[in-house]
């Protein structure tokens with residue numbers, strides 16, 4: 001089974017197209033105003049409009065209120081929502097969209113979050129503390145015991161030089177990378193994205209190399 005790849009924290013249409021052309025399955029758009037990668041609704045709508053078909057757009061929120069999520073959903077054609085804060089299952093499910101629940105692995109309990117969110121399409125294990133913003137470049141210990149879940153997405157501090165170890169160790173459904181493929185916060189680097197995606201493909205073709 002092919003490991004899916006999401007490039008997160010995209011702020012420009014050209015970066016979304018570049019990621020898609022390099023082989024990304026999804027891009028992430030941050031709707032958390034304090035983030036340096038936060039996009040406006042208009043900016044996000046332009047990015048999604050530039051995406052080729054069969055590449056998903058994921059909207060990220062961190063303890064946003066219901067009205068904010070609803071407003072953005074109606075302005076931007078998102079395929080999935082991703083919640084990074086302390087959102088309950090009832091909160092996440094109220095929008096009727098498929099969603100990914102992030103788990104802050106620096107102190108968070110992946111089993112507890114998995115139990116609390118049985119309807120989540122994905123569980124994104126990230127390196128930050130619970131309820132904190134992502135995109136920090138912090139990895140977690142991939143060798144710790146983790147829930148045996150088919151919906152695991154690994155994030156946090158992934159780069160071209162360590163993604164193979166993460167994929168081989170966890171065998172996740174997907175990987176998510178933001179700062180590891182940037183030249184500056186929110187500005188993606190073509191070569192880094194291409195090398196990162198090639199490395200994921202390589203480790204799947206030649207595990208253990």
Ligand SMILES: O=C(O)c1ccccc1NCC(=O)[C@H](O)[C@H](O)COP(=O)(O)O
Pocket residue numbers: 008009028030032035036037038060061062084126127132133134135136137138155156157158176177178179180
């Ligand atoms: O990227 C942000 O600024 C951000 C802010 C608030 C909530 C989530 C955020 N990003 C989450 C992501 O999905 C990142 O891709 C993920 O944390 C991995 O980031 P990195 O360690 O830089 O690869």
